[in-house]
Amino acid sequence: MLKFILRRIGASALVLWGASLLMYVLIINAGDPLKDLRESNMQNKQQLIDARIALLRLDDPWYERYWDWLTGVGGCFTGNCDLGVTINGIDVLGLTQQAASSTLRLITLSTLLAIVVGVALGILTAIRQYSGFDYTVTFSAFLFFSLPVFWAATLLKEYAAIQYNNWIAVGQYAPWTIVIAALVAGFLLQAVLGGTRRRRLVTAAVTFGFVTIMLFVFNALDWWRNPMFGIGGVVVVSAAAGVLVTALVTGLRNRRALYAALTTVVVGALAYQVLAPILVGEPSWLLLAGLFVVTLVVSLAIGAAWGGYARRQAMLVTGITGVITSLMVVADILLAHWAGFLGLKSRPISTIGSQTPNFTGEFWDRVLDMGTQILLPTILLTLVSVATHSRYTRSSMLETLNQDYVRTARSKGLSEREVIVKHAFRNALIPITTIVAFDFAALIGGAIITEQVFGWKGMGALFQDGLNAVDPAPVMAFFLVTGVAAVLMNLVADIAYAALDPRIRR
Amino acid sequence: MSDIRNSNPGGEDFEPQVSVASTDAVGLAAGGSAAPLPDEDKSYSQGQLVARRFFRHKGALSAMIVLGIVIVVAFTSIGVGPIPGWWPNSYTLQYDKIGDGAPTWQYPFGQDTGGKDYFALVMRGTQFSLIIAFAVGIISTAVGTLVGAVAGFYRGWIETILMRMTDVFIVIPLLAVAAVLGRMAGGAGILGLALVLGLVTWTSLARLVRGEVLSLRERDFVLAARAVGTGAWRIISRHVLPNAIGVIIVSATLSISTAILLETSLSFLGFGVQAPDTSLGTLISDYQAAFATRPWLFWWPGIMILTIALCVNFIGDGLRDAFDPRQNRTKD
Numbered sequence: 001m002l003k004f005i006l007r008r009i010g011a012s013a014l015v016l017w018g019a020s021l022l023m024y025v026l027i028i029n030a031g032d033p034l035k036d037l038r039e040s041n042m043q044n045k046q047q048l049i050d051a052r053i054a055l056l057r058l059d060d061p062w063y064e065r066y067w068d069w070l071t072g073v074g075g076c077f078t079g080n081c082d083l084g085v086t087i088n089g090i091d092v093l094g095l096t097q098q099a100a101s102s103t104l105r106l107i108t109l110s111t112l113l114a115i116v117v118g119v120a121l122g123i124l125t126a127i128r129q130y131s132g133f134d135y136t137v138t139f140s141a142f143l144f145f146s147l148p149v150f151w152a153a154t155l156l157k158e159y160a161a162i163q164y165n166n167w168i169a170v171g172q173y174a175p176w177t178i179v180i181a182a183l184v185a186g187f188l189l190q191a192v193l194g195g196t197r198r199r200r201l202v203t204a205a206v207t208f209g210f211v212t213i214m215l216f217v218f219n220a221l222d223w224w225r226n227p228m229f230g231i232g233g234v235v236v237v238s239a240a241a242g243v244l245v246t247a248l249v250t251g252l253r254n255r256r257a258l259y260a261a262l263t264t265v266v267v268g269a270l271a272y273q274v275l276a277p278i279l280v281g282e283p284s285w286l287l288l289a290g291l292f293v294v295t296l297v298v299s300l301a302i303g304a305a306w307g308g309y310a311r312r313q314a315m316l317v318t319g320i321t322g323v324i325t326s327l328m329v330v331a332d333i334l335l336a337h338w339a340g341f342l343g344l345k346s347r348p349i350s351t352i353g354s355q356t357p358n359f360t361g362e363f364w365d366r367v368l369d370m371g372t373q374i375l376l377p378t379i380l381l382t383l384v385s386v387a388t389h390s391r392y393t394r395s396s397m398l399e400t401l402n403q404d405y406v407r408t409a410r411s412k413g414l415s416e417r418e419v420i421v422k423h424a425f426r427n428a429l430i431p432i433t434t435i436v437a438f439d440f441a442a443l444i445g446g447a448i449i450t451e452q453v454f455g456w457k458g459m460g461a462l463f464q465d466g467l468n469a470v471d472p473a474p475v476m477a478f479f480l481v482t483g484v485a486a487v488l489m490n491l492v493a494d495i496a497y498a499a500l501d502p503r504i505r506r
Numbered sequence: 507m508s509d510i511r512n513s514n515p516g517g518e519d520f521e522p523q524v525s526v527a528s529t530d531a532v533g534l535a536a537g538g539s540a541a542p543l544p545d546e547d548k549s550y551s552q553g554q555l556v557a558r559r560f561f562r563h564k565g566a567l568s569a570m571i572v573l574g575i576v577i578v579v580a581f582t583s584i585g586v587g588p589i590p591g592w593w594p595n596s597y598t599l600q601y602d603k604i605g606d607g608a609p610t611w612q613y614p615f616g617q618d619t620g621g622k623d624y625f626a627l628v629m630r631g632t633q634f635s636l637i638i639a640f641a642v643g644i645i646s647t648a649v650g651t652l653v654g655a656v657a658g659f660y661r662g663w664i665e666t667i668l669m670r671m672t673d674v675f676i677v678i679p680l681l682a683v684a685a686v687l688g689r690m691a692g693g694a695g696i697l698g699l700a701l702v703l704g705l706v707t708w709t710s711l712a713r714l715v716r717g718e719v720l721s722l723r724e725r726d727f728v729l730a731a732r733a734v735g736t737g738a739w740r741i742i743s744r745h746v747l748p749n750a751i752g753v754i755i756v757s758a759t760l761s762i763s764t765a766i767l768l769e770t771s772l773s774f775l776g777f778g779v780q781a782p783d784t785s786l787g788t789l790i791s792d793y794q795a796a797f798a799t800r801p802w803l804f805w806w807p808g809i810m811i812l813t814i815a816l817c818v819n820f821i822g823d824g825l826r827d828a829f830d831p832r833q834n835r836t837k838d
Contacts, residue, residue, distance in 0.1 A: 019677050023686070031689055146812055148774075148811045150790060154790075441677065444682075446681075467686060467689055
């Protein structure tokens, strides 16, 4: 395994180097960097031109300039990075650090969401092939796949941001909106769960009633502006999630896994009560990351302790439940801060920039601020990726469900859940890993456009401004960051492929 | 005898009905041997089979009709080059604005800020986008098929180069390379931009063709052709490629849709079509700030792009199902 990884890293380094050479040569020849100076009418035009020629070393041959850039990047391994200077003399390294954090945040979040939602949708449509749900999702996938990102971004700005900001000032739903939302939720859930006509009607009716009552209660409590969740909400939602995960992975008859999941929820809630002062105060990102790792370890330990004969499955169940519980805890803290946040920022979803400048707020208010800013670009990028991922997952799942071993499993008498989750799911996932890796670069391209529309000062802005001015340093910095991210993503995908497919383990 | 012949219920009769009738004296007397073959024994060529399956796909059929309408209207309404069209307004003249330019019967798409007829402008942008998309599709298909076939058949260094090039495109986003090349080709006009875009989009098609050729070259008919002494080029062009035609056509169609989205994105960022040529992307970029006050300036170009890309994608999906219906059906 280690040899495999090292070999892949070596090959990727070579590809990265070749690609950087190609990009550098292309950029230098992409236009005239002195064009704006040549056309200006300033007094010291010739001096400015000479200064720029000296700064960018325009008189040197391309291989010397490339070597200069390469040695600067090589310095990164020894601790003093030199990524060059822009055409205005600003150091590129500082610009890159700022830009990279916002762009990488966006891309990572979009990729994770796209994988989870895309694979889930793909599997659901595969097992409900030719239903109305399947046709609707397939048509939507085609629609989002053919959507021009820049056009959809502006539409989203208008309808999701501005209309939402107008609405949240009031925070109440009209009754007919509630009814429509409940109808849609009921229709979706009965389409997904399937079954006989009677069972579908019951599912739809129960969902309709539940959603209607919930939304009316929310209206009455002015929940959208003053949300309350509390420890009770955390426990209830996490327990429900735990039961759902158990039902999917091991089946509810495996009592040990069920009890393990519920134990995880209780432990998580108790830990939340104990650690509340640290969490709600001014935590740091490091502290939160550390607590998350501890949560994962503890939940896996609970699963191992309860496990019995199905230890690894129980650990999987408790691991997922632990992650969901910690997400619920974070959601609770964020919701508790929402009312105060609305006081600080009355129009929460702003359409410009990745965070509000000069924002005076504590840690969690800042998280809410960055969260509302990242919401729309993430939705946009995720939608396009979800389209491709769900289509590929669907066709891969259909192909797997047609295999002989699935037919054998069914004829053996295994429940449908076992057939799909235990046997078909893992095999269907294998081609998806390669698709995700390929899609990552496309996501970066989409991020360039999205950042331009939403006014983020990210890697996309570096790229665009640099290319417009025919300035190689920022464009190469863009390429470096995105190239390394893409290579890492490909490596992760290859390792996942080797982990999922025992036939190619080295 | 007839019991044995008809003893596979539901299976095919391997002999035409005529020969059964012709052993019957009555059938002979009635001139049975001159009767035409019934439909179920008519044999279809591959093209006819594919066409039948394609036209059964309702989505692809309606997409083809809609796309046809869009192309015909875009090219005939304002005319191409020296040939005039049937639309009364021109896209260069500025007319008196009615109100603030909202759509009316006289100007169905409205008018832009200067008073130009927006329908004519959008049609002109559509023309350019369509020309570029189809040109890029043709170029990338031609180059990709050639390189993929040679790489798959000969293997060796061409295959290694192809694999490294596709690796490069996994690492660099397509939009970034296309933007740099588009900036370079700035003044070269529509066809220059099409050439440049074609040069970046052929790699995925080449990889697919290489995969197909790799598996096809092990087949028996290729072995037989080589045993008879057929030259390599003849094998590739007359034996291997016609069997890979399904993959090639589907990829070509999907590359057209990728091309139109790529070109409009580039024009939106400013690296694609340059003035005085318009494109749907430049129209959207020019008027994106006007969305709140003059939404029609923003809606129409976007809807055109969406329609064209959606139709091409549906046609590509229909073609894919027509060429390879195997993977579609689980419950038949």
